[in-house]
Amino acid sequence: ALAVTGSLAYSIYELRHPEEQYEADPNKKTLVILGTGWGSVSLLKKLDTENYNVVVISPRNYFLFTPLLPSCTTGLIEHRSIMEPIRNILRQKKATVKFYEAEATKVDYEKRVVLISDDSEIKGDISHTEVPFDMLVIGVGAENATFGIPGVREHSCFLKEVTDAQNIRKRIMDCVETAMFKDQTEEEVKRLLHMVVVGGGPTGVEFAGELKDFFNEDLKKWIPEIQDNFHVTLVEALPNVLPMFSKQLIEYTESTFKEEEITIRTKTMVKKVTDKYIEAEVTNPDGSKTLETIPYGLLVWATGNAVRPVVRDLMGQIPAQKDSRRGLAVNEYLVVNGTENIWAVGDCAIANYAPTAQVAGQEGAFLARLFNTMAKTDTLEKELQALSHEQSLAKTDEDRNRVFDEIRERQKQLRRTKQIGPFQYSHQGSLAYIGKERAVADISWLSGNIASGGTLTYLFWRSAYLSMCFSSRNRVLVALDWIKARVFGRDVSR
Ligand code: NAD
Structure with missing residues (x-):
């Protein structure tokens, strides 16, 4: 057993420390990648x-399995179980990749530089600098939409x-412990223990389900x-939650929430938030509207995405945007319209797909293929030039024929390499956990919608998410967290 453990440890060690790492080369193009998300x-x-x-630039030095x-x-899961340090990812690359933990504050399209700033806690001040690029990939995601409410x-x-x-x-436990404080009015206890989630997309639904599980399995x-x-x-x-899912799955979610005693307030638009209440406009069945004040202890806001300032600023510099x-x-090769050397992936790019992790992941993989191909094409073209020169200098027929054969071979390779088609998204399905050990799955490309509860769906949801985790290390940690919670319950300390 020791030998096996030893050799496993050795192989991981080797994988993370390639013996030969190519250093930065002034003759190569500089590819700057913004973000460390999907x-x-x-x-x-x-x-x-x-x-x-x-060069990779991101204020987050880890990938997060969202x-x-x-x-x-x-x-239920400890946050470190779903974080993968970016340094671990970079160590596995053949050539050295520079990483700056910093925020890209501006892309100067004319000057081809990215302005970055590092808000260092150690230094206690903000350092600013700029990073030049020949090619730039923007994968900075989006920020939370608040609609200026x-x-x-x-x-x-x-x-x-x-x-x-x-x-x-912390806030959940703060609300619970404060509600338990001596001599509270009943009204205040009710307010503190009212957990309100705004936004019935997958984020809001999954959180509401997880929270109610927490209450049912541990808190109470x-x-x-x-x-x-x-x-x-x-x-x-x-009028309903999970609008991107089919009617059948929406109904299944709504009926599960009913069983779980999670109240769904549809046709209710939040207009204002104060420290203790939300004010919402409710559309009544007869079409009339009334204003309602809802007290809350915890308010989770999950109403989708908004454009980040750095992206908005770049859009302002490019007339085509x-x-x-x-x-x-972006166009079908994910090139930002109006530019030749900037690509965008994920939630900051608009490519006619929903802003999901799945889309972002496939877009990133497509760009890798594109850039690998572009580099190969460059090399082949340079080799062809050299061979043509060699051919013109060849003295014997034998030499000429040999070089001619090599040229033909390279041309064939070049044609094959250049055949990279545009990006096409392949939808593998949508999955959302809805609490009470139930999940909804839309895998219409395979067999239609699946709406089921019980152990099977739950296991399917868990194994799908587990297999999607970034690394084996993450997979082990997540599985252990699940086991730990089942055996000992969740940790209710603040
Ligand atoms: P979303 O955009 O999917 O849903 C936000 C919801 O908030 C909308 O239904 C909207 O009508 C509602 N809303 C907006 N303003 C409101 C207001 N003032 N008052 C009340 N309701 C309001 O947002 P999300 O759930 O954060 O998801 C973002 C993206 O990420 C989506 O594309 C989603 O598909 C994806 N995602 C997918 C999964 C999954 O597949 N399991 C999980 C999380 C996120």
């Missing part, structure tokens, strides 16, 4: 880094980053006093 990381994974001087982020809000930024929690999940986890056992007042409400402006509203308009 798009950028899937590009990095498949990119032959020895063809370019690759599909399991809702589980971190209740402590007053009070949202100040009072609600979002669910995009690790810190958001940590804030929610540890703190039975909250049993009667702990309540989860999902608020959605449209002037009609684009939701992000960088």
Whole structure:
């Protein structure tokens, strides 16, 4: 057993420290990649880094497996289990990749530089500098949409980053412990234990399901006093939740929520948020509208994506982007319209697909193929030039024929290499956990919609997410977290 463990450890070690790492070369193009999310990381994974001087810039020095982020809000999964350090990913590349933990604040399209700033806690100040590029990939994602609704930024929690999940986890326990404080009015206890989720997309639905699981499986056992007042409400402006799923799956989700006693308030549009209440406009069955005030203890805001300032600024520099509203308009090769050397992937790009991890991952992998091909094409063209020169100098027929054969072979390779088609998204299906060990799955390309509950769907959901985790290390950690929660319950400390 020791020998096996030893050799496994050795092989991982070898994989992470390639013996030969090519250093940066001034004759190669500089490829700058912004972001360490789904798009950028899937590009990095498949990119032959020895063809370019690759620079990665992101304020986050890790990749985050976002599909399991809702589980971190209740402590079912520890956040480090779904984080993969970017340095681990870069160490596995053949050529050295530079990484700067910094935020790209501006892309200067004319000067071909990215302005970056590092808000260093150690230095206590902000360092600014610029990084030149020949080719740029923008994969910076999006920020939380608030639609300018007053009070949202100040009072609600979002669910995009690790810190958001940590804030929610602390806030849930803060609400519970404060509600248990001596001599509270019943009204205040009810308010503190009212958990409101705004936005009935997959993020809101998954979080509401996870939260109610937390209550049913752990909270109410540890703190039975909250049993009667702990309540989860999902608020959605449209007539139903999960609009991207089929009618059958929507109904299944709604009936599951009913069983779980999660209240769904559809046709309810939040207009204002204060520290203790949300104000919402409710459309009644007769079409009339009434304004309602809903008290809350925890407010989670999950109403989708908005364009990041760095992306909006770049859009302003490129006339071809002037009609684009939701992000960088790209062509079928993911080139940002109006540029030749900038590509965009993931939630900051508008390519007629929903802004999902699946799309971003496939876009990143496509760009890796494209860039690998471009480098190969370059090499083949240079070799062909050299061979033509050699042919003109050849003295004997034998030499001429040999070089001619080589030229033909290279031309064949070049034709094959150049045959890379445009990006095409292949939808593998959508999956959302809805609580109570149930999930909804839309795999219409395979066999239609699946809406089922019970152990099988639950296991399917879990194994699908587990297999999608970034590394074996993540997979092991997530599986252990699940086992740990099942055996000992979730950790309810703040
Ligand atoms: P979303 O855009 O899918 O849903 C946001 C919802 O908020 C909408 O239904 C909208 O009507 C509602 N809303 C907006 N303003 C409101 C207001 N003022 N009051 C009440 N409701 C309001 O957002 P999301 O769930 O964050 O998802 C973002 C993207 O990520 C989507 O493309 C989604 O498909 C994808 N995603 C997928 C999964 C999955 O497949 N499991 C999980 C998370 C996210």
